[in-house]
Amino acid sequence: MSSKKIAIIPGDGIGPEVTAAAREILTLAARKAGLDLEYATCLAGGAAIDATGVPLPDDTLAAAKTADAVLLGAVGGPKWDTVAPDIRPEKAILGLRKALGLYANLRPVKVSAALAAYSPLKPEIVTGTDILIVRELTGGIYFGPKCESETADGVERAWDTEIYSVPEVARIVRMACKAAKGRRGRVTSVDKANVLASSRLWRRVASAIAQEEGTELSHMYVDNCAMQLVLGPKTFDVIVTGNLFGDILSDEAAVVAGSIGLLPSASIGDGPGLYEPIHGSAPDIAGQGIANPVGTILSAAMLLRHSLRAEAPAAAVEQAVDAVLAEGYRTADLYRPGLTKVSTEEMGKLIIKQL
Ligand SMILES: NC(=O)C1=CN([C@@H]2O[C@H](COP(=O)(O)OP(=O)(O)OC[C@H]3O[C@@H](n4cnc5c(N)ncnc54)[C@H](O)[C@@H]3O)[C@@H](O)[C@H]2O)C=CC1
Numbered sequence: 001m002s003s004k005k006i007a008i009i010p011g012d013g014i015g016p017e018v019t020a021a022a023r024e025i026l027t028l029a030a031r032k033a034g035l036d037l038e039y040a041t042c043l044a045g046g047a048a049i050d051a052t053g054v055p056l057p058d059d060t061l062a063a064a065k066t067a068d069a070v071l072l073g074a075v076g077g078p079k080w081d082t083v084a085p086d087i088r089p090e091k092a093i094l095g096l097r098k099a100l101g102l103y104a105n106l107r108p109v110k111v112s113a114a115l116a117a118y119s120p121l122k123p124e125i126v127t128g129t130d131i132l133i134v135r136e137l138t139g140g141i142y143f144g145p146k147c148e149s150e151t152a153d154g155v156e157r158a159w160d161t162e163i164y165s166v167p168e169v170a171r172i173v174r175m176a177c178k179a180a181k182g183r184r185g186r187v188t189s190v191d192k193a194n195v196l197a198s199s200r201l202w203r204r205v206a207s208a209i210a211q212e213e214g215t216e217l218s219h220m221y222v223d224n225c226a227m228q229l230v231l232g233p234k235t236f237d238v239i240v241t242g243n244l245f246g247d248i249l250s251d252e253a254a255v256v257a258g259s260i261g262l263l264p265s266a267s268i269g270d271g272p273g274l275y276e277p278i279h280g281s282a283p284d285i286a287g288q289g290i291a292n293p294v295g296t297i298l299s300a301a302m303l304l305r306h307s308l309r310a311e312a313p314a315a316a317v318e319q320a321v322d323a324v325l326a327e328g329y330r331t332a333d334l335y336r337p338g339l340t341k342v343s344t345e346e347m348g349k350l351i352i353k354q355l
């Protein structure tokens with residue numbers, strides 16, 4: 001059996017609950033593929049601030065850099081909302097993304113037949129939705145120069161800056177085009193080129209790269225995209241967009257699928273990949289054992305596929321999730337009378353049994 005190193009970062013809020021469920025499934029699925037996983041459990045976010053004073057301790061970063069892959073829950077919460085901006089828990093995520101060169105965030109949104117009725121949209125609108133959101137992850141306004149507070153013309157103000165360079169746009173659009181080739185072949189590039197200079201550069205570079213790749217590309221303004229995702233989610237194949245727009249549109253698309261608790265993500269780039277659900281630490285439900293672990297479990301499946309090159313176990317995990325949902329088991333976020341309500345832990349065990 002060959003051995004792989006996984007850095008596991010539970011984080012805050014529901015993070016420890018959902019990563020515990022996913023870890024068991026990851027271990028079992030990997031073993032079936034002849035892989036023995038060696039875990040290093042690391043602190044990040046609010047838990048790290050409490051223990052060490054900083055959100056991303058050096059030993060966490062070192063463990064992530066030397067791992068074959070990283071599995072993360074979520075960070076943040078009201079307890080740390082008043083800490084200095086440069087040590088906020090969310091800095092841990094941004095720091096990991098930057099330090100590991102994770103410039104691409106893949107967020108698949110699929111609506112399984114079993115869950116079409118759970119979308120707030122009509123089943124006929126959502127059934128068959130299969131979107132891959134490719135979000136740029138290490139540039140844009142999250143990483144541009146910023147000012148927390150200054151005085152200008154006698155009033156206090158703050159500012160952030162959106163910057164995109166040609167190579168940053170080229171590599172993410174190229175990745176989206178390559179991903180589209182294994183799918184329905186269509187890429188929608190989302191921007192705000194009617195207002196933003198950075199978006200006009202984005203649009204120009206996206207067109208050139210799509211032409212080089214021979215990929216069908218269309219452009220859409222982000223405000224229209226927000227509307228079209230609700231009106232006709234089935235019309236999208238691959239969406240490629242910047243950091244801020246991708247963050248917002250993927251939470252919107254998550255609701256199309258029924259619950260934000262269902263959706264996984266893979267952050268990939270130059271080094272080890274990082275896998276995390278798209279949701280946050282959900283402080284409102286933390287510690288109650290009711291969080292939906294499926295987004296993290298499907299993130300573990302993406303880890304198997306992208307970082308460990310173990311396609312069969314990745315697909316087995318996805319099928320096990322579908323089967324358990326089809327049998328009517330639901331965590332509280334998706335529960336309706338007539339179905340079987342289960343806890344986070346029970347959902348994990350059911351998926352293990354199915355595997
Ligand atoms: N990657 C990360 O670590 C992220 C961290 N955050 C942080 O998380 C904290 C809370 O942020 P919010 O804006 O409230 O977003 P959130 O995603 O944590 O929660 C939004 C809503 O969705 C629900 N929800 C989220 N995940 C769920 C799950 N697995 N099962 C069932 N329900 C779920 C929550 O209960 C809440 O009602 C903040 O400190 C924020 O900065 C937010 C997004 C990403």
Ligand SMILES: CC(C)CC(=O)C(=O)O
Nearest residue numbers: 090091093094247278279
């Ligand atoms: C830094 C994170 C809190 C941003 C976010 O919401 C996300 O990546 O989904």
Ligand SMILES: [Mg+2]
Nearest residue numbers: 247248251278
């Ligand atoms: Mg987000």
